[in-house]
Amino acid sequence: MSKIFCIGRNKTGTTSLEKxxxxxxxxxxNQRDAEKLLINYIEHDFESIVNYCNTAEVFQDVPFSWPDTYKHIDKAFPGSKFILTERDSSEQWYNSITKFHSKKFADGKRIPTKKDLINATYIFKGQPWLVHKHIYGITDENTYDKEIMIRNYEKHNAEVKEYFKDRPDDLLVINISQKDAFKKFCEFLKIESPPYNDFPWENKTSDIGANKNSKIIKLKRKLKRLKEKIQ
Incomplete structure (x- = not known):
C-alpha cells in the first residue's frame, strides 16, 4: 500500500505538514509512538519502523527525518510519496532548532548542556542526549556544535535528493514558507479544492512568520459563532 512520508529534518515545517x-x-x-522507536533506529531495527507504518497513511518527523529511514520504507512500501522540507538556509535551521531546544530542555535563555539533555525526561530520561549522540554524532560537551549539526543537516538533504534523483514523481522538495509551496504540495499529491491557499504554521519559533490565511480562517469561524449566538 502506498503512503506519504515527510522526511525533512525537525524544525523545517514538519508539524505544519502534519496539520x-x-x-x-x-x-x-501517532507522533509519540513514532518517537519511541529511537532505540529500534539505533539498533538498525527498521522492521519495527516498517511495522509501525501500517498504522496510518502519512508519517512525519522522527524517525522518518533521520538518515537512511527513507531507504527502508521506500523498499517496504513501493509507490509511496516522499516530501523533503527545507529552510531558507542551513543557518536558519540551526537557529530554529537551538531556540526550540533551549525552551524545551533548558531555561529558554541558553543552549542546553550535555547534562540538560541527559536529565531531560522527554519520552524517557536521556532520550534527547541519545538523539544527539546517535543522529548527529556529538559526544562531547559542545552538544550543539554548529559545524557538526549543519553538516549533518545538509548531508541528509543532499543524500535524499541523490537517492530520488531519477524519480521526480516520488519526491517533492519544498520550503513551506515560500508562496508557491502549498500549490506545489497539492499538485504533487493531486489534491483538489484544498481548505486554504498556504500552509498553516504550527509549532513555530519566533523566526517563522505566522500564516495569514490560517488566522483569517480562525477569525471567520469566530465571527460565525458570534453571529449564531446573536441570531
Missing part, C-alpha cells in the same frame, strides 16, 4: 494533512482528512501516524 495540513489532518485538515485534508488523511490519517496521520
Amino acid at each position: 495540513a494533512f489532518k485538515d485534508l482528512n488523511y490519517k496521520v501516524g
Whole structure:
C-alpha cells in the first residue's frame, strides 16, 4: 500500500505538514509512538519502523527525518510519496532548532548542556542526549556544535535528493514558507479544492512568520459563532 512520508529534518515545517494533512482528512501516524522507536533506529531495527507504518497513511518527523529511514520504507512500501522540507538556509535551521531546544530542555535563555539533555525526561530520561549522540554524532560537551549539526543537516538533504534523483514523481522538495509551496504540495499529491491557499504554521519559533490565511480562517469561524449566538 502506498503512503506519504515527510522526511525533512525537525524544525523545517514538519508539524505544519502534519496539520495540513489532518485538515485534508488523511490519517496521520501517532507522533509519540513514532518517537519511541529511537532505540529500534539505533539498533538498525527498521522492521519495527516498517511495522509501525501500517498504522496510518502519512508519517512525519522522527524517525522518518533521520538518515537512511527513507531507504527502508521506500523498499517496504513501493509507490509511496516522499516530501523533503527545507529552510531558507542551513543557518536558519540551526537557529530554529537551538531556540526550540533551549525552551524545551533548558531555561529558554541558553543552549542546553550535555547534562540538560541527559536529565531531560522527554519520552524517557536521556532520550534527547541519545538523539544527539546517535543522529548527529556529538559526544562531547559542545552538544550543539554548529559545524557538526549543519553538516549533518545538509548531508541528509543532499543524500535524499541523490537517492530520488531519477524519480521526480516520488519526491517533492519544498520550503513551506515560500508562496508557491502549498500549490506545489497539492499538485504533487493531486489534491483538489484544498481548505486554504498556504500552509498553516504550527509549532513555530519566533523566526517563522505566522500564516495569514490560517488566522483569517480562525477569525471567520469566530465571527460565525458570534453571529449564531446573536441570531
